[in-house]
Amino acid sequence: MNNQDLYNKTVFYLNTLCADIPERCVGSEGNRAATAFFKDTLTGLGWATETPEFNAIDWIDGGATLMAGGQKFKVLVSPYSLGCNESARLAVARNLAELKHGDFRDKILLLTGDIAKEQLMPKGFVFYNPEEHQEIIALLESTGVKAIISATGRDAALAGGVYPFPLIEDGDFDIPSVYMTEEEGQLLLPYIGKEVHLQSISERVPGSGCNVIGTKGCNRANRVVVTAHIDAKKGTPGAIDNASGIAVLLVLAELLKGYTGPWQIELVALNGEDYFAVPGQMNYVMANQGKFESILLNINIDGAGYFEGKSAFSFYDLPEAIHARVLETLAKYPGIKEGIQWPQGDHSIFIQYGRPAIAVSSDWFTENINNQDITHTPKDNLNIIDYNRIVEIAEALHDLTSNF
Ligand SMILES: [Zn+2]
Structure with a gap:
């Protein structure tokens, strides 16, 4: 698949998530439509999928x-x-x-x-x-x-x-x-x-939601878990927070379609980062009790694809050998740089369980996290996304995960 095809798919994924589906807050119809779309796309690309469910209320204002x-x-x-x-x-x-x-x-x-x-x-x-x-x-x-x-x-x-x-x-x-x-x-x-x-x-309206977990490879003792939250705050299309992260996972799913490497790759749409009870994250943590040790690396994407500046990768407790390999690989991608560490994302869950992690975001997002008026507002829409950034990040992650 060439770059133009990946670019076109990225446009399609983001328009489905941010325009066709008007909102993706947990417990809503839109959220369920988004998880169904993510699951169907992964299944279509030959990934085994699971959709563990939980209860979640929606809200009418x-x-x-x-x-x-x-x-x-x-x-x-x-x-x-x-x-x-x-x-x-x-x-x-x-x-x-x-x-x-x-x-x-x-x-x-x-x-x-x-x-x-x-x-x-x-x-x-x-x-x-x-x-x-x-x-x-x-x-x-x-x-x-x-x-x-x-x-x-x-x-x-x-x-x-x-x-x-x-x-x-x-x-x-x-x-x-x-x-x-x-x-x-x-x-x-x-x-x-x-x-x-x-x-x-x-x-308060009773409802439900689910995580979507796609897996490739059967070595459950050595897992690489790539995560992005699929939910968005009410009242925002959530383009950079975090439809762009989900689009990265879907493009990566395409690139890793034929993966036969030594690890189990898990692509996880976590559902709840922007919801008060973080139900998807809690569900994932519960399901992984006693199994976090098998996670070699978490890569979490949140806030990626901003149209100005570069994509920013930050590193948390990476073993020396992995860190060196990561830096070497990323040097090949001109739109990617090492960014500052930031705690407000799902990578922090893996770090709390002692697992190495990489957070993928945008320079702009991490530098201005305490000083901007875009996230969780209607301004977080597709106008601030550079689709090429999404493709580049997916290619870099493909490079990383298939070459360790
Ligand atoms: Zn987010």
């Missing part, structure tokens, strides 16, 4: 209104929140001490300032969950508040490029919540102690 002193405030429903229709006195907590010592029973609680500076990790997110976040969540659950309003700014590291960001995004947290901008929060402060009315129309 019906909007929210907040009234205080006859005035209407602009609020957004926190993703996956329960809805509410409550009148109550407004209270405020700006930091942990105020949250600890205030009496908030039966009130509507405004969280602003220091306590609302970064997105709280969901209760079920075990891979990274600071103690302070867990403490805030536990305190909120013990306050007896009727609902929560958070006033937030930007938190590119944890919440992407959205403004304001939802302080709480957790389908396992059962206090209804909404969020607003910091400016709107300032305007609300004069109403502390006064009665306000919050109506939020929000619905």
Whole structure:
């Protein structure tokens, strides 16, 4: 297959994932269409496939209104929140001490300032969950508040490029919540102690999702696991986050179609990187208990294919011999360079289990991860993708995996 054919297939894969399928958040129809498409393509290329399933709720956002002193405030429903229709006195907590010592029973609680500076990790997110976040969540659950309003700014590291960001995004947290901008929060402060009315129309919809695992080769004692997350945040086509990673896996599946090397190659569409409960990642970790030792290397693709700058490969705990071979191989690809290490991706799961990993991304993505307004927004669309980058990465990975 020549480069033009691979390029055309890349265009087809990305258009299917980002245009034909309008959204790929876990639990949605689109997510199930995306995993079915990935599985069918792998099967068509002669890969053995498995699709381990899990339950995952979807979310319908019906909007929210907040009234205080006859005035209407602009609020957004926190993703996956329960809805509410409550009148109550407004209270405020700006930091942990105020949250600890205030009496908030039966009130509507405004969280602003220091306590609302970064997105709280969901209760079920075990891979990274600071103690302070867990403490805030536990305190909120013990306050007896009727609902929560958070006033937030930007938190590119944890919440992407959205403004304001939802302080709480957790389908396992059962206090209804909404969020607003910091400016709107300032305007609300004069109403502390006064009665306000919050109506939020929000619905959790039971659903399901699956990972897709394609394998070649039968040496289960020596596995190379190439991963990319297939889900996207609600409200974004998720082109660079992470349809481009899935397209790399599919082009690689084509290039490795006839693989007869000494390893088992696993191509895994992980389903849940951008979803509060990371169900696909949890499912994969559970299924691999006692088997991580057999993974020689993880290669995770996330944020690849940005149209400016180069593709960035970063390395984590690679054994010396593999590291040298990798550098030698990548030197042949002019659009690829060594990039800075970054922790916010599924490669960190493998690193936590002591496995060597390579993260594949874009220079732009890793350099600006804390300072951009594209990820998790409608701006993450196919206009920012260079399809040639996808083909080049797949070719480099083919080179790597078939020549160890
Ligand atoms: Zn991602």
